Amino acid sequence: MGLNSSFGIILVPFFFLFFIDATRVLPPKLFDVRNYGAIADGKTYNTEAFLKAWKDACAYHGRSRFYIAPGTFLLGSVTFEGQCKGSMAFILKGTLKAPTEHSKFSTATWISFRYLDDFTVKGGGYLDGQGKFAWPYNDCSKNSNCGPLPVSMSFDFVNNSRIHHLKSINSKNTHFSIFACYNLDINKVRITAPEDSPNTDGIRIGHSRKIKISSTVIGTGDDCISMLYGSEDIEISNVACGPGHGISVGSLGRSHEEEYVSRISVKNSSFIGTQNGLRIKTWSPSLYSLASDMNFEDISMNNVRNPIVIDQQYCPFPPCGIWGHSSSSAVQIKNVKFRNIWGTSNSKVAIVLKCSGLMPCQDIELRDINLVYNGPGGRATSLCFNVKGSAYGKQLPPPCF
Incomplete structure (x- = not known):
């Protein structure tokens, strides 16, 4: 009696284990x-x-x-x-x-x-x-209905x-x-x-x-990839973009206060004939927000109009804020790294960093940049406002901070 009872106790768990495993396979x-x-x-x-x-x-x-x-x-x-x-x-x-x-x-x-x-x-x-x-x-730009x-x-x-x-x-x-x-x-x-x-x-x-976005080809009429408010831990790699408006963070700050964007990584990707390459854009004026901890690395540009852009004057539908005044963007951009970016720019100003007078960009890094402009007017240049950062290695165009 005791032996049979013990067998019953042992067999029941094994039956349930078999049933569970069977449903899985x-x-x-x-x-x-x-x-x-x-x-x-x-x-x-x-x-x-x-x-x-x-x-x-x-x-x-x-x-x-x-x-x-x-x-x-x-x-x-x-x-x-x-x-x-x-x-x-x-x-x-x-x-x-x-x-x-x-x-x-x-x-x-x-x-x-x-x-x-x-x-x-x-x-x-x-x-x-x-x-x-x-x-x-x-x-919608001309029709409110x-x-x-x-x-x-x-x-x-x-x-x-x-x-x-x-x-x-x-x-x-x-x-x-x-x-x-x-x-x-x-x-x-x-x-x-x-x-x-x-x-x-x-x-x-x-x-x-x-x-995570990887091994993807995108050719379209707007941003290849856009990361809006509340985007965190985004990894983009081996993406071919073109035509299009590039890979963008934003636009930020128009209607979502304190909605952060952070930990963005774009690596081993290419841009061909795009309007922009790597772009961060915030509305002006805007509500307070934070865009931080972004890394753009090992990127090739082929005939890209604006390879590297931070635009805190973004306002496609005027009237807009006045640059440098209290109506400027209140989005804080900090800890952004552009590393090993090379190729050709379709415009003379290959790097544009237009940061906010109200919230200057912090900890911007340029490392090993080689963007060539072959058009009239000389070599590629860069343009900066309200930027605090550092530059290392090869720098073409020369850094403006």
Whole structure:
């Protein structure tokens, strides 16, 4: 009796261990949108079919694979939400095509992912924003009644997740928006839009931490990557940018007081024919904020108009603050390093550091800079206001502080 009892006590824990391990090794379950009525003819709206497939995939207690086969699927504005019961992968093998009707442009996002953990987007397929039908309506600079154009794909409150092997073309607005996310890895993504397409940022990050972007190619009509207020622990490496407006921190200080940007790293990247290279921009006038601990290193510039820029006079829509007066930017920029940056500048003033008279830049470092200007008027020069910093190694153009 005692022997049988002891065996029972031993066997129960082993049974539970076996059950737990079995659920972990179960093969993933495929949820093919075609089984829910989706049609890959490029003409039929598939929003309802996609939502039905997502509902089932999200409710599955295991590894779900939301599958979009090769072909062209027309998809209206859609939001995919968690929390899901298990890990989820959104596998795009085909092409998702956005609407072209103006009546459908008023949504903030075309495809939105929200409240997800352990989530993956991959597959090598395309997001086609069909932006040429929407760009003429991007007239907010002269039309106070303008509506926002939709971001192609947004990630809000998405944690411990990955986006890789994905292509986005011709977004109506920003291609990828990252907001309130943690530990997100973006790898081997290709982003394309014409140089003159308005506000088509490649990747826009706000209020997020521990974001990595690597081995990515971005050519667009606005910033290749922009890091807005609340961006922290951002690592960017092996990114090719061009055309576009470069990689930007900001603009900061317009409407979010004490929303800091810190621990930004951009390394081993290249800029080809871009309007800017590495840029930090703050509004003037602005609310108080802090942008600190940034490192830009091992960067090549090829025919870049403004390779290195700190602009604390940023105000694209006048009237603006008066330089040097109390209306200047109140964003403190400090501990910023530009190291081993080389190539060609498309303008004579290759380095512009226009810092605030109210909050001068602190601890700015230039180390091993070699930017050549081959145009008329002589060698490249630099321009500085209100900067406290140091310069080391080769310096072309000569430092202005």
